[in-house]
Amino acid sequence: MNSNIVKGKREYDDKNFKKAVEYFDRVSSDDGDYLGAALYKINALMELKEYSGCLKFINSLIEESPYDELLWYEKVRCHIFLKQKIQAFDALKEFERLIDGDDKYFTLSIARFYGLLGDSYSALTFCNKAIALDGNYEEAFYEKAQIATRLQDHDLMVECGEKLIEFADGNVVKLMLPFLLNLYADNYQRSYEIVAMMGELDEEHCELLKYSIYQNMLDDWGxxxxxxxxxxxxxxxxxxxxxxxxxxxxxxxxxxxxxxxxx
Structure with a gap:
């Protein structure tokens, strides 16, 4: 492998992103590992918040490799960081067209992009597609829970909470999200039951969680x-x-x- 790529990756791993870019800039476009180095350079530029320069570089790469889904993924990200909403939606549509429909990771990425762009219903559609590909895709259920919260869909919040309880397997930190989902969905009885599942949580914090249920019930019901x-x-x-x-x-x-x- 080109020594500049090796050195660039080393600097990237050490979070010396400016130095990493300098090394990746020395890699010729006819190098067999050029695209891999280019993706590292893109991420380094993102870390440096040099979004305009990064977008210009991505567009030049897309001219040479117009069907590379990773490049379109990065293009969407860049437009989002630049707050170029219309361009981000256009790039996202192309990214949708290019990805393998059986790829749960890219499918979930589309859901996240739509969420960042404020289209929660499209985000939910693609989140459900990712879950259809893998019914135990934990990250997709976390994303779906966020979407449900944005939509204030109480039924969906409770549904996601139940699946996240399965994933939590008694872990206190992981149980906090289903607790909050049920609390904000006014499903107070279930919130109370979830506190009982937090066996590792000390008594003082258990009491605080229970008191939050109590206060929410009083405020909600007046x-x-x-x-x-x-x-x-x-x-x-x-x-x-x-x-x-x-x-x-x-x-x-x-x-x-x-x-x-x-x-």
Whole structure:
């Protein structure tokens, strides 16, 4: 391999992007590894935020290799960074046309691009296509969850949450997203159940999550719990009363020897 490519990759890995570009600029276009070096150069220019120069370089490469999907991928990225929305959409359409329909990675890339360009419905279409190719494509479900949140589609948020619980396999960090999806979808009972799945989470943080459910329920429903005597109920107990109210309409009673009303 050309020594300039080797040195350029080394500088790139060390995040010396300007120096990396200098080495890649020395690679001749008739070099057998030129396209690989060019892709490194593109990414180095992106890291340097030299988007206009990068786009000019990409366009010159596309003139020579008009059907290279990686170049069109980078072209879309460049237009997005330059806030050239119309050009980004045009490049994205060409990228769509070129990719292999069975490639879940590029299919998901299209979904992400549409999301960045503000077209959430097209983003959802391609996200679902990626999932159809691989029903356990975790990254696609994370992307779908973001789309569902942007669309404020509560049913879709809950659906994504359930799949993400499977992927989490008890991991506290991974369970946070399904917790939040259900919380923002007003699916409070499920949010509470997810907290119980966080076995590794300490008690203090569990209480904070439960209190966030409690406060969201009060704010969402516009209610409060009133008692005929001072009480120091645990948040679990207060939530139990709110769940009974939400599920069965129980708005008053006696709990722990204290009369209460929800109004």
């Amino acid at each position: 209610v409060e719990i009133r008692t005929d005597a001072p009480v120091e109920w645990h948040v679990d107990e207060a939530l139990r009363l709110l769940f009974q109210f939400g599920n069965y309409g129980v708005d008053k009673g006696v709990y722990g020897g204290v009369s209460y009303m929800i109004l």
